[in-house]
Amino acid sequence: MRLATYGDDSIDGFLVVVSQDQTRAADARSVAPNLLAALRRWSQVEAPLRALADDLEKDGADHAFAFDPKRCLAPLPRAPQWCDGSAFLNHGLLMDVAFNKPPIPDFDTIPVMYQGASDDFLGSHADVPFVSEADGIDFEGEFGVVVDDVSMATCAEDTGKHVRLLVQINDWSLRALGAHELRTGFGFLQAKPSTSFAPIAVTPDELGDAWRDGRLDMVLHVWLNGQLVGAASGREMAFSFPELIAHAARTRRLTAGTIIGSGTVSNADRSVGSSCLAEVRAIEMIDHGAARMPFLKFGDRVTMQARFADGRAGPFGSIDQTVVRAERRAPGTAG
Amino acid sequence: MRLATYGDDSIDGFLVVVSQDQTRAADARSVAPNLLAALRRWSQVEAPLRALADDLEKDGADHAFAFDPKRCLAPLPRAPQWCDGSAFLNHGLLMDVAFNKPPIPDFDTIPVMYQGASDDFLGSHADVPFVSEADGIDFEGEFGVVVDDVSMATCAEDTGKHVRLLVQINDWSLRALGAHELRTGFGFLQAKPSTSFAPIAVTPDELGDAWRDGRLDMVLHVWLNGQLVGAASGREMAFSFPELIAHAARTRRLTAGTIIGSGTVSNADRSVGSSCLAEVRAIEMIDHGAARMPFLKFGDRVTMQARFADGRAGPFGSIDQTVVRAERRAPGTAG
Numbered sequence: 001m002r003l004a005t006y007g008d009d010s011i012d013g014f015l016v017v018v019s020q021d022q023t024r025a026a027d028a029r030s031v032a033p034n035l036l037a038a039l040r041r042w043s044q045v046e047a048p049l050r051a052l053a054d055d056l057e058k059d060g061a062d063h064a065f066a067f068d069p070k071r072c073l074a075p076l077p078r079a080p081q082w083c084d085g086s087a088f089l090n091h092g093l094l095m096d097v098a099f100n101k102p103p104i105p106d107f108d109t110i111p112v113m114y115q116g117a118s119d120d121f122l123g124s125h126a127d128v129p130f131v132s133e134a135d136g137i138d139f140e141g142e143f144g145v146v147v148d149d150v151s152m153a154t155c156a157e158d159t160g161k162h163v164r165l166l167v168q169i170n171d172w173s174l175r176a177l178g179a180h181e182l183r184t185g186f187g188f189l190q191a192k193p194s195t196s197f198a199p200i201a202v203t204p205d206e207l208g209d210a211w212r213d214g215r216l217d218m219v220l221h222v223w224l225n226g227q228l229v230g231a232a233s234g235r236e237m238a239f240s241f242p243e244l245i246a247h248a249a250r251t252r253r254l255t256a257g258t259i260i261g262s263g264t265v266s267n268a269d270r271s272v273g274s275s276c277l278a279e280v281r282a283i284e285m286i287d288h289g290a291a292r293m294p295f296l297k298f299g300d301r302v303t304m305q306a307r308f309a310d311g312r313a314g315p316f317g318s319i320d321q322t323v324v325r326a327e328r329r330a331p332g333t334a335g
Numbered sequence: 336m337r338l339a340t341y342g343d344d345s346i347d348g349f350l351v352v353v354s355q356d357q358t359r360a361a362d363a364r365s366v367a368p369n370l371l372a373a374l375r376r377w378s379q380v381e382a383p384l385r386a387l388a389d390d391l392e393k394d395g396a397d398h399a400f401a402f403d404p405k406r407c408l409a410p411l412p413r414a415p416q417w418c419d420g421s422a423f424l425n426h427g428l429l430m431d432v433a434f435n436k437p438p439i440p441d442f443d444t445i446p447v448m449y450q451g452a453s454d455d456f457l458g459s460h461a462d463v464p465f466v467s468e469a470d471g472i473d474f475e476g477e478f479g480v481v482v483d484d485v486s487m488a489t490c491a492e493d494t495g496k497h498v499r500l501l502v503q504i505n506d507w508s509l510r511a512l513g514a515h516e517l518r519t520g521f522g523f524l525q526a527k528p529s530t531s532f533a534p535i536a537v538t539p540d541e542l543g544d545a546w547r548d549g550r551l552d553m554v555l556h557v558w559l560n561g562q563l564v565g566a567a568s569g570r571e572m573a574f575s576f577p578e579l580i581a582h583a584a585r586t587r588r589l590t591a592g593t594i595i596g597s598g599t600v601s602n603a604d605r606s607v608g609s610s611c612l613a614e615v616r617a618i619e620m621i622d623h624g625a626a627r628m629p630f631l632k633f634g635d636r637v638t639m640q641a642r643f644a645d646g647r648a649g650p651f652g653s654i655d656q657t658v659v660r661a662e663r664r665a666p667g668t669a670g
Contacts, residue, residue, distance in 0.1 A: 080413065081453075104519045104520065110515070113521060114450070114522055115523075117587060119590045119593070120415075131488045152466065153661060177585075183439070183520065184447050186421070186439075186449040186523070187522015187523065188521070188522065189418065189522075190585045190586045193586045194587060250466070251509060251525045252452060
């Protein structure tokens with residue numbers, strides 16, 4: 001089942017079911033007003049949502065319309081929590097080079113994870129506002145899972161059953177600010193502006209065998225201004241999503257709709273390229289003694305699409321965004 | 336104006352206005368369903384809420400009832416963001432001792448701040464569940480502000496006008512986990528379970544001159560099992576709340592209801608005691624070469640009350656909580 005969120009005058013938007021060919025959608029408000037509400041009572045809404053999806057395939061759904069990913073908000077415009085791991089160890093090792101720092105203690109046995117803001121996610125085609133090019137604007141291509149309610153201290157053997165949806169993410173990052181925040185030990189805050197999501201969140205069955213061992217065996221294609229930067233596989237996660245969920249839930253409940261991220265998709269095989277510019281620059285530092293690739297400028301366009309190992313497009317749709325200069329709005333008009 | 340949240344079957348509870356003597360309250364649902372909704376349209380709801388508060392004082396409010404802080408949820412059971420600073424430099428310096436680490440770079444010129452989970456706050460009298468005493472269970476007495484919508488990159492000169500409410504906080508911490516998370520650079524996640532709040536959120540005018548220079552000139556009394564541990568003043572913040580808000584908003588919008596914390600209240604004058612056990616232990620390390628005060632055990636009771644400089648009780652009410660062993664609940668019953 002493929003789900004998306006259209007904008008209206010509410011914070012959470014409204015829920016739509018998307019057809020397999022992604023050309024049509026059906027208004028799902030008769031089942032649940034929005035995706036966050038659906039996740040809170042998933043056991044009650046899953047069957048009627050699947051029935052609606054079946055009707056849509058048979059061209060028998062009421063309130064069906066042409067699906068336009070440009071009209072989509074993030075599947076969850078706000079989420080209870082956004083906890084982003086760093087499960088691709090190759091990424092972590094290259095980032096140590098990028099930030100000129102020693103390795104993170106126990107990085108290969110204890111997941112590394114930061115708490116992100118989750119109140120203002122961006123849709124797949126929204127312009128992405130930044131204050132200054134000097135902040136080191138970068139993208140990070142990732143995968144993520146959306147869970148329902150997870151009790152405190154649920155172990156990794158039991159967390160997998162709480163995975164309700166899979167999502168594709170661009171975790172925008174500001175490298176010039178992140179270097180300082182890493183050194184404070186308090187983690188990323190200014191370095192992590194609003195995160196963006198591909199338009200369609202999918203149930204695990206949509207991926208078939210590409211969802212196995214708690215990982216996505218899919219290739220995340222990333223383009224900058226039309227040039228392919230990376231096509232790394234999601235299967236190289238050192239920690240599975242169930243392990244990342246258990247890490248996040250160790251001392252707290254996760255309420256339904258919480259999103260757990262993989263961290264930047266990154267492979268040991270350098271020929272596949274990178275899912276962020278900081279990695280490209282780290283490899284340049286290793287190979288040439290200095291970084292050559294600049295960070296992003298206003299007007300740059302970043303596109304991401306996950307594909308199956310055989311090259312077929314995945315079900316998430318594409319992220320296709322332009323970096324823009326933030327406009328100072330009058331106080332009270334934000335949000 | 337004094338506002339609180341009573342529990343019902345919704346996530347956000349429902350809004351009540353509390354009388355000045357804190358013995359009575361009035362159901363405010365005729366104005367706004369809950370505090371989060373009220374903050375989103377503060378300019379429309381403030382006047383009718385103040386009118387209701389006036390009626391309550393004159394014993395003329397409909398739907399008035401005896402106020403019971405034990406029935407209160409956190410004023411905001413969930414918030415869009417929870418960004419907690421560390422604005423009392425004395426605390427930071429002692430924590431460096433506690434965690435046996437070098438000072439944070441630029442700690443006296445750039446605010447230090449972490450992103451906390453904001454989906455599952457605890458009320459002032461709720462038991463506080465933890466998995467293990469070995470995690471180093473500790474309290475942190477703090478003050479905080481609640482803002483309305485703040486645009487990206489709003490400067491500190493302009494953020495003060497977005498302060499709508501002041502709150503009193505216990506930022507529960509797990510020190511054994513925090514030491515590792517600090518070293519990763521990715522910040523606190525497992526080390527910061529659900530945060531607790533005193534029952535009453537107040538508009539700045541309730542504090543009179545005690546709210547000035549963007550700081551609270553109030554003394555936070557903290558007791559462990561009835562023994563006073565600390566009575567430190569809020570006025571020693573090295574960064575004001577407007578400066579902390581500007582730090583949080585540097586690269587992102589803050590949506591209405593976002594909470595910005597002061598960090599642990601801490602004074603250079605050691606005779607006033609401490610607002611967390613880690614500080615007590617750090618001072619013991621400095622004075623005696625080793626920590627003597629243990630972290631918390633199941634059954635320990637932590638009480639906090641903010642008072643004005645002249646000793647009068649502040650308007651927030653008290654936090655009075657007991658540390659308990661977390662029960663493993665069946666998956667799906669959390670939340």
